[in-house]
Amino acid sequence: xxxxxxxxxxxxxxxxxxxxxxxxxxxxxxxxxxxxxxxxxxxxxxxxxxxxxxxxxxxxxxxxxxxxxxxxxxxxxxxxxxxxxxxxxxxxxxxxxxxxxxxxxxxxxxxxxxxxxxxxxxxxxxxxxxxxxxxxxxxxxxxxxxxxxxxxxxxxxxxxxxxxxxxxxxxxxxxxxxxxxxxxxxxxxxxxxxxxxxxxxxxxxxxxxxxxxxxxxxxxxxxxxxxxxxxxxxxxxxxxxxxxxxxxxxxxxxxxxxxxxxxxxxxxxxxxxxxxxxxxxxxxxxxxxx
Amino acid sequence: xxxxxxxxxxxxxxxxxxxxxxxxxxxxxxxxxxxxxxxxxxxxxxxxxxxxxxxxxxxxxxxxxxxxxxxxxxxxxxxxxxxxxxxxxxxxxxxxxxxxxxxxxxxxxxxxxxxxxxxxxxxxxxxxxxxxxxxxxxxxxxxxxxxxxxxxxxxxxxxxxxxxxxxxxxxxxxxxxxxxxxxxxxxxxxxxxxxxxxxxxxxxxxxxxxxxxxxxxxxxxxxxxxxxxxxxxxxxxxxxxxxxxxxxxxxxxxxxxxxxxxxxxxxxxxxxxxxxxxxxxxxxxxxxxxxxxxxxxxxxxxxxxxxxxxxxxxxxxxxxxxxxxx
Numbered sequence: 001x002x003x004x005x006x007x008x009x010x011x012x013x014x015x016x017x018x019x020x021x022x023x024x025x026x027x028x029x030x031x032x033x034x035x036x037x038x039x040x041x042x043x044x045x046x047x048x049x050x051x052x053x054x055x056x057x058x059x060x061x062x063x064x065x066x067x068x069x070x071x072x073x074x075x076x077x078x079x080x081x082x083x084x085x086x087x088x089x090x091x092x093x094x095x096x097x098x099x100x101x102x103x104x105x106x107x108x109x110x111x112x113x114x115x116x117x118x119x120x121x122x123x124x125x126x127x128x129x130x131x132x133x134x135x136x137x138x139x140x141x142x143x144x145x146x147x148x149x150x151x152x153x154x155x156x157x158x159x160x161x162x163x164x165x166x167x168x169x170x171x172x173x174x175x176x177x178x179x180x181x182x183x184x185x186x187x188x189x190x191x192x193x194x195x196x197x198x199x200x201x202x203x204x205x206x207x208x209x210x211x212x213x214x215x216x217x218x219x220x221x222x223x224x225x226x227x228x229x230x231x232x233x234x235x236x237x238x239x240x241x242x243x244x245x246x247x248x249x250x251x252x253x254x255x256x257x258x259x260x261x262x263x264x265x266x267x268x269x270x271x272x273x274x275x276x277x278x279x280x281x282x283x284x285x286x287x288x289x290x
Numbered sequence: 291x292x293x294x295x296x297x298x299x300x301x302x303x304x305x306x307x308x309x310x311x312x313x314x315x316x317x318x319x320x321x322x323x324x325x326x327x328x329x330x331x332x333x334x335x336x337x338x339x340x341x342x343x344x345x346x347x348x349x350x351x352x353x354x355x356x357x358x359x360x361x362x363x364x365x366x367x368x369x370x371x372x373x374x375x376x377x378x379x380x381x382x383x384x385x386x387x388x389x390x391x392x393x394x395x396x397x398x399x400x401x402x403x404x405x406x407x408x409x410x411x412x413x414x415x416x417x418x419x420x421x422x423x424x425x426x427x428x429x430x431x432x433x434x435x436x437x438x439x440x441x442x443x444x445x446x447x448x449x450x451x452x453x454x455x456x457x458x459x460x461x462x463x464x465x466x467x468x469x470x471x472x473x474x475x476x477x478x479x480x481x482x483x484x485x486x487x488x489x490x491x492x493x494x495x496x497x498x499x500x501x502x503x504x505x506x507x508x509x510x511x512x513x514x515x516x517x518x519x520x521x522x523x524x525x526x527x528x529x530x531x532x533x534x535x536x537x538x539x540x541x542x543x544x545x546x547x548x549x550x551x552x553x554x555x556x557x558x559x560x561x562x563x564x565x566x567x568x569x570x571x572x573x574x575x576x577x578x579x580x581x582x583x584x585x586x587x588x589x590x591x592x593x594x595x596x597x598x599x600x601x602x603x604x605x606x607x608x609x610x611x612x613x614x615x616x
Contacts, residue, residue, distance in 0.1 A: 070330075074313035077335075077354065078328070083374035084337030085298075085323065096332040099293045099603075105562060105572040105611060 026053065037061070100261075206236055206256045209263045210285035214252040216240065217276040221249065228275065229255045233262025254285055291611075293576060294332035296602040298325045303596025305347050306585040309354040314371075315585070315594055316357065317602050320344035324359050326371065329587055329594075332604045338369050340376050347388045351395040356417070358398055360386030366400050368421065377421035383408050388441045391417070392448045397429070399451055399465075401439040410439045412453055414465060432468045435461060441487040443496070445510055452510070454484040454498055462513055472513045479515070480506065485525060491532040491588070499525035505539050507565065519563045526582050533590025534612065535565040540581030540595055560584060560595050571614055576603055 026045040034040045042058045070078065213225065225238045240253035257263040263284075271282040301320035308315055308329060315329045322341045327334050343363030350357050350371065357369040362385040368378040384405030391398050398417050404410040414430040437456030445452055450471065451463045458481060460474035474480075482502035489496045495516060499505040501524040507517040523541035530537050540560045558580055559573035579598030586593045592606040 070313055071311050073354070074311045077313060077372075080335060080372050082334075082336050083372075084325075084339050086325075086334045086336045095296060095298050095334055096327070097295050097297075099295055099576070101292075101576075103291060103293055103574055103576050103605070105291075105574055105608075105614075106559075107572045108570045 206258070207285070209257040209260045211255045211257065211263050211266060212252065212283055212285040213255060213270075214281045214283075215278050216249050216251050216253060216280070217278050218248040218251075220253070220276065222253075225253055225255055228270070229257075229266050232257070232266035232269070234258040291605050291608050293574075294604040294606075296327055296332045296334070296604065297600060298327070298334055298337070298602070299323075299600045301344070301600060302579070302598040303583045303600065303602060304345065306583040306594055306596050306602065307348055307350060308585050308587050308594075309350045309371075310352050310588060311354065312588040314350070314354060315602070315604070316348050316350055317583075317596055318345040318348045318359065319596070319600065321600075322361070322363075324348055324357070326357075327602070327604075329592065329604070332602075336374050338367075338374050338376075340367060340369075341365070343385065346386065349390045349398070351391055353395075356391075356395065358389045358391065358417075360389040360400060362386075364402075366398075368417070368424070378424045380415060380426060382413070384410075387438060388443075390443050392444045394448070397444075397448065397465075399442050399444060401442045401453065401455075403438050409433050410435060410437065410455070412439060412442050412451060412463070414451070430465070430468050432463055434470065435459070437483075440483070440485055443487060443489055446493045450510075452487070452496065454487050456483045458482055458484055458500065458502075460484065460487075460498060460508065460513065474508070474513055475515070480504065482524075486528045488528050488530055490530055497528045497530055497537055499528035499539055499541075501525070503541075505537065507537070517565065517568050519568055521561055523580075526580060527584040527595075529584035529586045529593060530565070531586050531590050531593075532588055536571065537563050537565050538584055538586070538593065539563065540584045542580035542598075558597065560593075574605060577601065 026047070029045075030041075030043040032041040032043070038061050040060050042060070044056045044058070046054055046056060048054045211229075216225075220240060222238045222240050225240060226235055229235050229238070234257065235255055236258055237256040238253065239255075241250040242248070243250050255263075255266070257266065267282050267284065270280055273280050273282070296317075299317065299319035299321050303317060303319045305318040306315065307318075313329050314335070315327045316324060317327065318324045322343060322345060324338045324341075324345050325334060326336055326338075338357065338359065341359065341361040341363055343361045345359050345361045347360040348357060355371055356377070357371045358366060359369065360366045364382050364385055366380040366382070366386045366389055367376050368380075369376055380400070382400075382402045384402045386400055386402050388401040389398055396417055396419075398415050400413045400415060402408070402411050402413065410433070412432040413428040415428050416425065418424045432451070435453065435455055435457055439453050439455035441455070442451055442453040444450070444465070445462065449465055451465050452460065453463065454460045458479060459476065460479065461470055462472040463469065464471055480498065480500035480502050482500050484498050484500045486499040487496055489510070493510060495507055495509055497505055497507050503521050503524055505519045505521075505525050505528050506515055507519075508515055519537060519539060521539055521541060523543065525539045525541045527540040528537065529540075538560050541558075557575055558577040559575040560577075560581055561573045562571040563569065564571055574595075577595065577597035577599055578601070581595050581597050583596035584593065592604065594602055594604045596602045
């Protein structure tokens with residue numbers, strides 16, 4: 001039985017028993033070919049420095065950029081020399097980049113679903129920021145101004161699927177509140193009938209990148225959240241809901257990121273993270289905004 | 291899909307054109323320098339230096355050897371595609387807005403803007419095979435339409451010229467005599483400036499896009515209105531897929547921003563419609579500014595869009611694009 005002996009001879013003689021089993025031979029390299037997502041796995045077996053058998057799985061994503069079935073003339077053109085401003089091919093110029101975002105051909109949605117929900121969330125958040133009087137907040141569905149957690153109509157759900165039945169009421173409340181905010185100053189951009197263009201654009205855009213964190217401990221405050229989420233990217237705003245009477249946190253808060261990707265990473269990493277004796281729940285502030 | 295972003299232009303894009311084989315993409319922008327890219331991976335091949343004004347339009351000959359560009363510096367230049375050298379310059383009294391090679395590449399139709407006392411005009415020039423024999427004079431000059439003529443193209447067999455512009459009327463002219471043959475119906479036609487026009491692959495119908503937030507599909511021979519596609523935004527650019535029955539519209543600012551839709555950066559989208567059913571199939575977001583140029587690769591498997599943001603985005607379709615059903 002010819003045994004391949006290129007392994008390093010660090011094995012102690014006592015372990016040479018493996019000679020008899022075929023364990024001494026490494027299993028062959030496996031290639032799990034590109035599946036429909038283009039994911040290819042190469043599974044190799046090696047001996048590491050301590051002489052233990054290790055399995056190394058390399059997962060790569062095979063992407064075919066474009067099927068270049070070029071005509072003969074096109075192939076010739078491929079070899080043309082660069083001219084004009086392209087002569088000095090600065091490798092660092094990076095004029096041509098593949099987008100980091102996956103862009104889809106988005107099918108049209110029925111009006112009155114996603115778009116309006118986002119508006120409501122934005123307005124409610126704005127309300128919160130002005131420290132409006134008694135805001136009923138429900139932890140289950142995260143909606144503000146409607147019902148307490150115990151009275152949540154969506155008790156059984158972790159988060160509501162569609163909330164646009166409630167929307168008309170909520171949106172009225174949120175639109176009315178800025179005006180009737182008991183003498184609270186309403187900036188011109190927030191007043192009823194105001195032309196909200198870039199001002200609200202900026203905030204809207206930010207509120208798209210809003211992350212809701214629930215199951216916070218009582219002592220958690222804004223700086224804590226800021227510290228916790230800062231590693232993922234620039235944070236424009238943190239808010240922790242406080243109980244006015246006791247001065248403790250009500251267990252949830254919001255973090256607004258500048259970039260959506262940072263927000264997504266934060267959600268991925270921190271959801272389920274143990275923080276100050278409680279397991280955090282981190283998700284998008286509105287049902288998955290697309 | 292992962293679009294390829296090409297930022298070769300410092301100023302807004304004005305026009306995009308693929309060559310016949312679909313391996314080169316020519317982009318024109320307000321920055322005076324038309325650029326050519328490889329259409330598969332977006333790598334830049336070269337730039338054509340020489341214009342002194344915004345380049346509004348371009349067209350490439352069928353053998354991809356010659357490029358015609360029209361610019362606001364009142365010239366139309368003929369270039370060697372491969373080396374980037376200028377072969378000839380036609381001078382006009384006003385900015386050139388649209389150029390197109392005829393079938394056979396021996397003629398070209400050029401439109402010029404109204405400027406001071408000059409009215410807008412459509413010129414037909416003969417393009418000699420040998421640039422040294424090129425003559426400056428036009429074979430035919432058509433004057434007539436009021437306002438800017440944004441686009442003029444050749445009709446089937448080069449017998450007619452189709453023009454569309456600021457006065458929202460599409461006109462068909464005889465290419466030899468310059469006589470007006472047909473005009474689009476005012477009632478059913480566009481109501482505002484027609485910004486763009488693109489022909490189908492076989493030339494039997496063409497699509498116009500207008501600032502009146504609609505695009506219309508017309509028959510080339512009879513100029514009857516076949517279809518209308520409505521959007522919420524003024525249409526700056528239109529394109530038709532040569533492979534499937536899709537039309538794509540690219541546009542501009544929301545004039546009415548009352549209902550705020552999502553405000554992420556990158557929300558300007560190219561909208562896809564089913565050509566026959568007139569229904570929206572979907573949108574491809576990503577541009578940071580209004581889309582000014584759209585072009586489909588002749589193989590129908592990719593398309594590119596150019597925006598006010600100076601980016602050209604080249605999209606290769608995912609396999610499921612070809613299976614879209616309404």
